[in-house]
Amino acid sequence: MTPRVSVVVPVFNRPAFVGEAVRSALAQECPGGLEVVVVDDGSTDETPSVLAALAAEDARVRVIRQENAGPAHARNRAFDEARGEFFALLDSDDIWLAGKLAAQVTLLDASPTAAFAHSDVDEFFEGQDGAWTRRPGIVSGAVLRTLLRRNVIHTMTVVLRRTVVDEVGRFDPTYPPCEDWDLWLRIAARHPIVGEPERRVRVRIHEGGISSDPVVVYTQACRLLAAAASRLNDSGHADGGFARRQASRWHVKLGRRLARAGDGEGADDAFARAVALHPLARVSVLRARLFPKRG
Numbered sequence: 001m002t003p004r005v006s007v008v009v010p011v012f013n014r015p016a017f018v019g020e021a022v023r024s025a026l027a028q029e030c031p032g033g034l035e036v037v038v039v040d041d042g043s044t045d046e047t048p049s050v051l052a053a054l055a056a057e058d059a060r061v062r063v064i065r066q067e068n069a070g071p072a073h074a075r076n077r078a079f080d081e082a083r084g085e086f087f088a089l090l091d092s093d094d095i096w097l098a099g100k101l102a103a104q105v106t107l108l109d110a111s112p113t114a115a116f117a118h119s120d121v122d123e124f125f126e127g128q129d130g131a132w133t134r135r136p137g138i139v140s141g142a143v144l145r146t147l148l149r150r151n152v153i154h155t156m157t158v159v160l161r162r163t164v165v166d167e168v169g170r171f172d173p174t175y176p177p178c179e180d181w182d183l184w185l186r187i188a189a190r191h192p193i194v195g196e197p198e199r200r201v202r203v204r205i206h207e208g209g210i211s212s213d214p215v216v217v218y219t220q221a222c223r224l225l226a227a228a229a230s231r232l233n234d235s236g237h238a239d240g241g242f243a244r245r246q247a248s249r250w251h252v253k254l255g256r257r258l259a260r261a262g263d264g265e266g267a268d269d270a271f272a273r274a275v276a277l278h279p280l281a282r283v284s285v286l287r288a289r290l291f292p293k294r295g
Contacts, residue, residue, distance in 0.1 A: 003060070004032025005101060005159070006082030010039050010074030011092035015046040017204065018092040022054050022061060025090055028101040032085075036061045037078040038092075042068030072173035079170055087165065091156045093204045097122070100200040104159040107194055115191035116160040118153050119200040138195040144188040144239055148225065148246040151181035157201050164191060178220040185228045189237060215261065218254040222270070225250050226277065248278035252288050259292035267292075 007025045011018050018038070025036050038051055040063060048065065055061045064081055066074070079087060086108070088101060104117040111117075120138050136152035146152060168186045171179045187193070225247035233240035255270035271288065274281040287294075 001033060003030075003035040003084050005030050005034040005086045005088050005105065006078070006084030007034055007036040007088045007090055008039075008075055008078040008082065009036060009090050009092055010041055010071045010078065011043065011047060011051070012041040012068065012071075012074075013043050013045050013047055014092040015043075015050045018047060019050055019054060021090060021092050021094055021096075024096040025088075025101075026058055026060060027098070028096060029099070030101045031105050034060065034088075034101065035083065037082050038063045039074040039078045039081075040065040041070065041074040042066060070173055070176055072171035072176065072179040076170045076173075079165060082162075085162055086159050087162060088159045089155055089157075091203075094156045095202040095204070097200055097202060100157075101159070103196070103198070103200065107196060108159065108161070111192075111194045113192055114194040115164040115187045116158050116193050118159075118193065118195050119157040120197050121154045121157060121201045121203045122199040123203040138197045139193070140195045141192050142188070143193055144185070145242060147181070147184050147188050148228065148239070148243050151178070151184065153180065153184050154201065154203070155180045156203065175220050175224050178217065178224055181221070182224045182227075185224065186231075189228075189232060189239075215254070215257050218250065218257055222247065222250045222254050222273070226273075229277070245278050248274045248281045249284070251277065252281060252284045255285065256288040256292050256294075259288065 009018070009022060022036055022038065025034070028034065038061065040048055040051055051063045055063050062081065064077060066077055075089070086105065090096065104119065107117045108114060118138070136150070139146050139152055164187060168183070168190065172182050173179060175182045225243065229240060229243035229247045232243045251270045251274035255267040255274065258267040258270060271285045274285055
């Protein structure tokens with residue numbers, strides 16, 4: 001019997017956490033059944049043996065191994081191997097809470113035009129105290145403008161229709177670590193989404209978790225937003241001008257970051273691109289040059 005949901009789990013060197021993540025998926029009640037497709041992205045530690053034990057425990061677990069290529073390639077490989085109507089995204093160090101899949105599949109069944117469902121998260125800090133101070137709101141409906149401002153989607157909460165991936169394309173590995181944001185933008189330009197404020201996933205914050213240099217994140221944000229603006233303008237989308245303004249705003253943010261880091265040439269390039277995208281950004285550029293430590 002073909003499972004209705006394929007849980008997509010990319011993993012690289014996570015032997016201490018991946019078992020708990022996969023078991024949290026296997027414990028879900030899922031209308032139509034589920035499978036767990038784990039792509040081992042070239043792990044060099046005990047992860048393969050942990051995954052072999054999981055597959056031996058439960059026939060719903062399938063493990064695919066590939067040379068290390070990054071999480072976007074790993075998720076795309078899982079899409080290739082998956083059989084379900086829905087792709088449910090799970091990171092190898094996070095934990096789904098009880099009822100997560102059933103609630104989101106029901107939500108999608110009740111919202112047939114929605115491309116994907118997502119939810120809030122409950123974060124916990126491995127071996128330390130702490131909490132998020134800037135939690136994004138949970139959004140539903142036509143969310144393109146929201147996503148052009150910033151990425152507010154928790155990837156590990158998303159349950160995505162296979163037909164939408166077939167339509168808009170997969171994760172673009174040229175945007176690490178922002179390939180999820182790029183995909184949400186491509187989807188939101190065509191389809192609504194549905195969100196719920198319930199915290200459906202426990203997100204593990206720990207040393208060695210996925211984190212990036214802010215300059216890298218800002219650089220990729222500028223690239224993907226400029227590409228989104230170009231796509232929207234070329235297609236005559238009503239939000240093309242808004243997208244250019246947001247791409248310009250992110251170039252100003254990048255320029256300010258680079259100026260703080262002492263990269264004057266890089267800052268000049270970012271500021272010039274900001275003005276090229278939106279001439280009125282000159283005022284913001286002037287402020288950023290005068291006060292690079294603000295914002």
